[in-house]
Every structure is written in C-alpha cells, then in structure tokens.
Amino acid sequence: MARANTLASLGEFGFLERLFPTLATRRDVVVGPGDDCAVVRCGKQRILITTDVLVEGVHFRHAWMTPRQLGRRSLTVNLSDIAAMGGRPTFCLISVGVPTSYPVTSLSAVHAGIEAAARAAGVAVVGGNVSSARRLFLSLTVLGEAGRRVVTRGGARVGDELYVTGTLGAAALGIRQLRRGRRLGAAVRRYREPQARLAAGALLAQRNVVSAMIDISDGLLQDLGHMTAASNVGAVLNVESLPCSSALRQLAGPAALQLALRGGEDYELLCAVPRGRVPLLQRLSGQIGCRITRIGRCVGSDRGIELAGSERQRSVLNKEGWDHFRRS
Amino acid sequence: MARANTLASLGEFGFLERLFPTLATRRDVVVGPGDDCAVVRCGKQRILITTDVLVEGVHFRHAWMTPRQLGRRSLTVNLSDIAAMGGRPTFCLISVGVPTSYPVTSLSAVHAGIEAAARAAGVAVVGGNVSSARRLFLSLTVLGEAGRRVVTRGGARVGDELYVTGTLGAAALGIRQLRRGRRLGAAVRRYREPQARLAAGALLAQRNVVSAMIDISDGLLQDLGHMTAASNVGAVLNVESLPCSSALRQLAGPAALQLALRGGEDYELLCAVPRGRVPLLQRLSGQIGCRITRIGRCVGSDRGIELAGSERQRSVLNKEGWDHFRRS
Numbered sequence: 001m002a003r004a005n006t007l008a009s010l011g012e013f014g015f016l017e018r019l020f021p022t023l024a025t026r027r028d029v030v031v032g033p034g035d036d037c038a039v040v041r042c043g044k045q046r047i048l049i050t051t052d053v054l055v056e057g058v059h060f061r062h063a064w065m066t067p068r069q070l071g072r073r074s075l076t077v078n079l080s081d082i083a084a085m086g087g088r089p090t091f092c093l094i095s096v097g098v099p100t101s102y103p104v105t106s107l108s109a110v111h112a113g114i115e116a117a118a119r120a121a122g123v124a125v126v127g128g129n130v131s132s133a134r135r136l137f138l139s140l141t142v143l144g145e146a147g148r149r150v151v152t153r154g155g156a157r158v159g160d161e162l163y164v165t166g167t168l169g170a171a172a173l174g175i176r177q178l179r180r181g182r183r184l185g186a187a188v189r190r191y192r193e194p195q196a197r198l199a200a201g202a203l204l205a206q207r208n209v210v211s212a213m214i215d216i217s218d219g220l221l222q223d224l225g226h227m228t229a230a231s232n233v234g235a236v237l238n239v240e241s242l243p244c245s246s247a248l249r250q251l252a253g254p255a256a257l258q259l260a261l262r263g264g265e266d267y268e269l270l271c272a273v274p275r276g277r278v279p280l281l282q283r284l285s286g287q288i289g290c291r292i293t294r295i296g297r298c299v300g301s302d303r304g305i306e307l308a309g310s311e312r313q314r315s316v317l318n319k320e321g322w323d324h325f326r327r328s
Numbered sequence: 329m330a331r332a333n334t335l336a337s338l339g340e341f342g343f344l345e346r347l348f349p350t351l352a353t354r355r356d357v358v359v360g361p362g363d364d365c366a367v368v369r370c371g372k373q374r375i376l377i378t379t380d381v382l383v384e385g386v387h388f389r390h391a392w393m394t395p396r397q398l399g400r401r402s403l404t405v406n407l408s409d410i411a412a413m414g415g416r417p418t419f420c421l422i423s424v425g426v427p428t429s430y431p432v433t434s435l436s437a438v439h440a441g442i443e444a445a446a447r448a449a450g451v452a453v454v455g456g457n458v459s460s461a462r463r464l465f466l467s468l469t470v471l472g473e474a475g476r477r478v479v480t481r482g483g484a485r486v487g488d489e490l491y492v493t494g495t496l497g498a499a500a501l502g503i504r505q506l507r508r509g510r511r512l513g514a515a516v517r518r519y520r521e522p523q524a525r526l527a528a529g530a531l532l533a534q535r536n537v538v539s540a541m542i543d544i545s546d547g548l549l550q551d552l553g554h555m556t557a558a559s560n561v562g563a564v565l566n567v568e569s570l571p572c573s574s575a576l577r578q579l580a581g582p583a584a585l586q587l588a589l590r591g592g593e594d595y596e597l598l599c600a601v602p603r604g605r606v607p608l609l610q611r612l613s614g615q616i617g618c619r620i621t622r623i624g625r626c627v628g629s630d631r632g633i634e635l636a637g638s639e640r641q642r643s644v645l646n647k648e649g650w651d652h653f654r655r656s
Contacts, residue, residue, distance in 0.1 A: 025452075026452045028418070028452070029419075029452050029454055032452075032454055032455070033453070033454060033455040033456065034455075035455075037455070038419070038421065038454035038455040040418070040419050040452075040454060040471075042370050042371070042373045042375060042418075042471075042473075043370070043371055043372055043373040044371055044372070045370045045371040045373060047370060047375075049419065049421055049454065049455065049469075049471070050421075050455070051421045051422075051423045051455070051456060051457060051467075051469055052423070052457055053423045053425065053457060053459050053467065055425055055459050055460070055461045057462065058459060058460050058461065059459070090356070090368070090370075091357075091366070091368050091377065093366065093377055093378075093379045093469060094379075095379045095380070095381045095423070095467040095469075097381065097383055097465060124353075124354045124356070124357050124360075124368075125361070126357055126360055126361060126366035126368060126377065127360070127361040127362075127363075127365070127366040127377065127378070127379070128361065128379060129379060129380055129381060131381050131383050131386060131387070132383070132386050133383045133386065133463070133465065134385065134462050134463050135461070135462050135463075137425060137461065137465065137467075139379075139381070139423040139467040141377075141379060141421060141423075141469040143368075143370075143377070145370075
C-alpha cells in the first residue's frame with residue numbers, strides 16, 4: 001500500500017479534503033476553502049479570492065495553443081471561479097515559473113494574452129513575479145467584488161431544477177483531436193479559447209435566480225458531485241437533454257455522451273434553480289448571453305447521482321460501471 | 329546574440345521591466361506593479377496584495393530544510409513584503425505544484441508549517457489548489473490591510489538616513505554551509521527560519537518614521553538599488569557599520585562583507601528616515617522588536633551607490649569591480 005502515501009494515489013481532492021478541515025475559521029472569513037472562491041470581509045466589502053495554476057505537461061502542451069492563448073486561458077480559468085460565485089473580477093496577480101530556455105518573445109505573448117483577457121473583463125493586473133522553473137507554470141490569483149449576494153456550491157435544495165449554460169464536451173473533444181494531431185476545427189478552438197461566463201454568473205446570482213452554482217472545469221459529473229455533496233442533496237440528470245455543441249453531435253453517440261458528462265474544460269456554469277424561480281429565469285434568459293438548458297433536478301441525498309435516459313444510453317453507461325441508471 | 333531572447337540572459341528584473349510598463353493604471357490601483365506589494369482600493373479600504381513563489385532547485389533544495397520549515401518559509405517571504413509596506417497581513421491562498429512521488433506526509437508537513445506561520449501572524453488560510461508538477465513549487469498570495477499610511481520603496485529623499493533592521497548576511501552564510509554539507513549552526517538556522525519584520529514594519533510606517541521601505545530578499549546592494557532607483561536618489565553606504573551577526577563576524581573580513589552586501593535571503597527591512605524623524609526613531613527603538621542600525625544616507629542620484637569604508641575594504645570591493653568607493 002505504498003501508493004497510498006503519494007499524491008498520485010490520493011488525488012487532488014483527496015489531499016484537499018485532508019488539508020481543509022484543519023483550516024481555521026474566522027469571523028472575517030465568509031466562505032473558506034472548498035468553494036470556487038474564498039469570500040472574505042474587508043471593512044464593509046466582501047471580496048472574492050481565487051487562485052488557479054496551469055502547469056506545462058499537466059494542464060497544457062506548448063504544441064496545443066499559442067503563448068497568447070495560454071496567457072488568456074490562465075486568466076479565464078480564474079475568472080470562471082469568480083463567475084461561479086456571481087462576482088465581478090477586479091484585480092489579478094501573476095506568478096510565473098519559466099524555463100531559462102523559454103523565449104522572451106513567447107513570455108511577452110503569454111503576458112499579452114493575460115492583459116487582453118484582463119482588459120476585456122475589467123481586471124487590472126497589479127503585480128506578480130517571475131521565477132525560473134524546469135517547466136512553465138502560470139499561477140494566477142484573481143480578486144473580485146462579491147456583489148449583494150454570494151452564491152456557493154452548497155445552497156441547492158431537494159426539488160431545485162438543474163441548469164447548465166452553453167454547451168458541454170466540445171473542449172474535451174478538442175483535446176482529443178489535438179492529441180491526434182488535428183489542429184483546426186470548432187472543438188479545438190473551443191478548447192483553446194474558453195470563455196468565463198461572467199455576465200451569466202452575475203445575473204443569475206444578483207437577480208436571485210439560483211440557489212447554488214459551480215463552474216464546470218473537471219467535467220459535469222464530477223462538478224455536479226461537488227455541488228450535491230456540498231448541498232447534501234442527490235441529483236437526477238436527464239442524459240438526453242445535455243446541451244452538446246454541433247461538433248460533438250457529429251460523433252457517434254456513446255463517445256459524445258462520455259465527453260459531455262466527463263470531459264471537463266468546459267468552463268460553463270452548472271446551477272440549481274428553485275422551482276419558484278424558473279419563471280424568472282425564463283424571463284431573464286435573453287440577458288444571460290448564452291443558452292441555458294435544464295438538465296435535471298435535485299433529489300434526496302440517499303439517491304446519489306442518477307442518470308435518466310434511453311435504453312441505448314443505459315447500456316453505454318453501464319459498461320462504464322455506472323450503477324444508478326433509470327429509463328426516462 | 330541568441331541568448332538575449334531567453335529569460336536566462338534577461339533575468340527576472342529585466343523581464344519585469346519589460347512587462348510592467350504595459351500594465352494599465354486605474355483609479356482603484358493605488359500602487360501598481362513594481363513595489364513589494366500592490367495596493368488597491370476596495371470600498372473605503374486599501375488592500376495590500378503580494379505573491380511569491382518557492383521552486384525546488386531554484387529557491388531551495390529538499391535536503392536543506394524540513395517540509396515544515398519549507399512551508400513556513402513560503403509564507404514568510406510573502407509576509408516580509410507586507411511588512412515592507414507597513415501593513416497587517418490578513419488572508420492567504422496557496423497554490424502548490426507537487427510531483428506525484430512526493431509523500432503526502434511531507435505535503436501535510438508543508439501545510440502544517442504554513443498554518444503555524446499563518447496563525448502566528450494572524451493570517452487565515454482561505455483557499456488554494458494542488459496540482460501535479462515535475463518539481464515542487466509553492467506559490468502563495470497574501471492579502472493585508474494597508475493601515476493609514478502605505479510606505480513604498482519610492483519615497484526616499486536626498487538627505488534621508490538609511491537604516492536596516494536586524495543583521496545581514498547570516499542566511500547567505502547558512503546556504504554556503506548547507507552547500508558544503510554542514511547542517512547545524514546559527515547561520516543555517518537563520519536561513520531555514522527567516523522572520524518577517526511585521527511589527528517593525530507596521531510601527532515604522534504607521535508612526536510616520538520612514539519615507540521609504542523595502543525588504544531585503546535579493547541582498548542589501550540589490551534592494552538598495554531598487555529603492556534608490558524608485559526614489560530617484562543615490563546612496564552612500566558605510567560598509568563598517570553594516571550589522572553582521574556573530575556567525576558572520578567569525579568569517580575572514582572580505583567574505584563576511586560580501587555576504588552582508590550581496591548575500592540575500594535576509595528578510596530584514598531597509599528604510600529611509602528623514603533627518604527630522606531620527607529622534608522619533610530613537611524614542612521608538614525599544615518597541616521595534618529588533619536592533620535597527622544606521623548604515624548610510626541618501627545623496628543625489630548622479631552619485632549612484634557609493635560605498636564608504638576602510639582602505640582594506642576598498643581593496644576587497646574593487647576586486648569585485650566596484651567603481652564607486654571612497655574612504656570613510
């Protein structure tokens with residue numbers, strides 16, 4: 001059982017679970033570790049803070065995107081966390097580790113990508129540091145204003161409807177195509193240039209539409225699992241209603257379904273909407289800036305996560321060892 | 329001239345200089361990139377933000393300190409930046425890159441070190457992320473309250489006296505001893521367990537003693553160079569008055585002088601004190617929590633940085649290519 005002593009066996013979430021229960025709570029900490037952002041008090045303001053890192057060889061390969069796209073992406077993955085809490089991003093710090101052989105022109109392009117994405121989102125890059133490192137890494141910290149209402153991943157209740165913005169699975173399809181040497185197409189573009197759903201997140205939170213929200217970075221099923229665990233509910237997911245992009249729909253069925261459910265890198269928002277707020281959501285849907293699709297509902301926590309769909313989908317998912325499936 | 333295109337040739341400061349002029353300024357950014365911390369407005373509050381990273385093989389070696397000491401250090405180097413602006417640290421985020429083979433017990437010890445240092449400084453660790461990486465890195469972001477007065481590195485004026493807290497050079501001596509396989513002694517301890525001068529920094533800033541302040545992480549001469557450049561002044565340093573620890577004084581003279589001037593990793597504060605505030609400094613010296621030593625004064629920027637000392641010291645420094653030396 002030597003493996004049990006390394007991060008490889010425990011995984012990020014296993015380690016975070018070990019780490020976070022020991023962290024102290026304080027009155028000026030509104031939301032501590034374990035959500036998309038921390039929320040802290042600073043005078044009368046509530047500030048969102050989040051940090052996320054891209055490591056070469058782990059989160060990206062140089063061949064998969066331009067340095068400028070990489071810079072843009074390193075900010076976007078953090079902006080997505082601000083979006084998931086319904087906030088407005090304000091400031092950014094950059095910590096970069098750079099191999100000594102990395103061209104300065106490339107590093108300048110990374111920086112230009114960060115700056116462009118920052119400008120578009122109203123974020124000021126206020127500082128950072130550059131260190132040498134064996135492999136390139138970009139660790140960004142983003143601050144945000146919390147707005148009147150902070151939405152966590154822990155507020156979903158039994159009976160709430162589950163919605164998702166945009167489409168799922170295309171980014172993961174893009175990675176698969178890049179691994180196979182394909183460099184063009186909508187899916188590759190989707191992977192290279194993710195969008196943070198800032199306008200949608202702020203609207204859904206501040207207009208009091210949603211009870212819980214999380215961004216989909218690890219794949220729908222995994223992030224739904226985080227939301228249901230934090231909310232102490234279960235969920236039924238209607239597999240047939242998952243919004244897949246046209247690139248994904250060209251794939252044979254089972255592969256598309258797997259990418260939509262588990263692919264990750266979508267940076268869409270998954271949210272829970274109390275039934276009484278669904279009419280409001282429908283009224284606001286034109287202002288969200290993207291499609292928003294009902295994909296399921298919250299049920300009792302004893303039911304875990306159930307998938308509902310056709311017989312064919314059931315046979316696909318059962319092969320993957322999925323043990324909660326019922327026909328829709 | 330191919331070297332001119334890589335970070336190896338340009339160096340961190342060269343790259344930062346290229347990077348930072350392009351960064352936008354905004355009304356809510358009080359101090360932007362280029363100081364120890366950024367200072368931003370958040371409602372009526374002014375917040376300090378800083379980020380710093382430790383990379384294995386660049387900033388430390390595993391054999392040089394325990395994982396707990398490493399964790400403590402990763403926070404302390406950030407706290408030192410808060411101290412240099414006269415602030416009070418409040419919150420911390422951790423971004424860790426971990427080789428998959430790194431033992432979880434070691435990672436937990438790193439975390440325990442961060443937590444212990446955070447508790448001692450009144451800092452709440454509010455979040456973070458863990459990623460896999462080829463080599464261990466710890467990128468921490470620390471927030472702080474700015475206090476009534478924010479001291480930058482750019483406020484020194486001609487005629488101001490230069491002071492430094494604590495002693496210089498021992499940490500660099502400790503690294504030298506560790507490289508030679510020595511694992512014990514005061515210098516090694518000093519390297520392994522640096523202290524951030526939070527109380528001193530806050531007192532000197534908030535009681536309006538200092539006109540400029542910077543923490544000494546890159547070595548006295550280099551950080552003095554940053555302060556004089558930002559303040560558009562020159563400086564005369566009295567080499568004979570540099571406060572060396574007893575461990576350093578046991579070395580032969582030239583080596584000790586070099587370590588005190590260029591060694592780095594001291595995490596002491598270098599500050600400029602207007603002459604009229606020197607009596608106040610003397611009255612407060614009992615509350616600073618460490619010794620504070622006058623080491624020189626600010627002169628016109630045309631004089632650059634001059635060293636003043638004995639004939640013997642001059643011969644040592646001239647061998648290093650130092651071209652502004654005069655006898656004291």
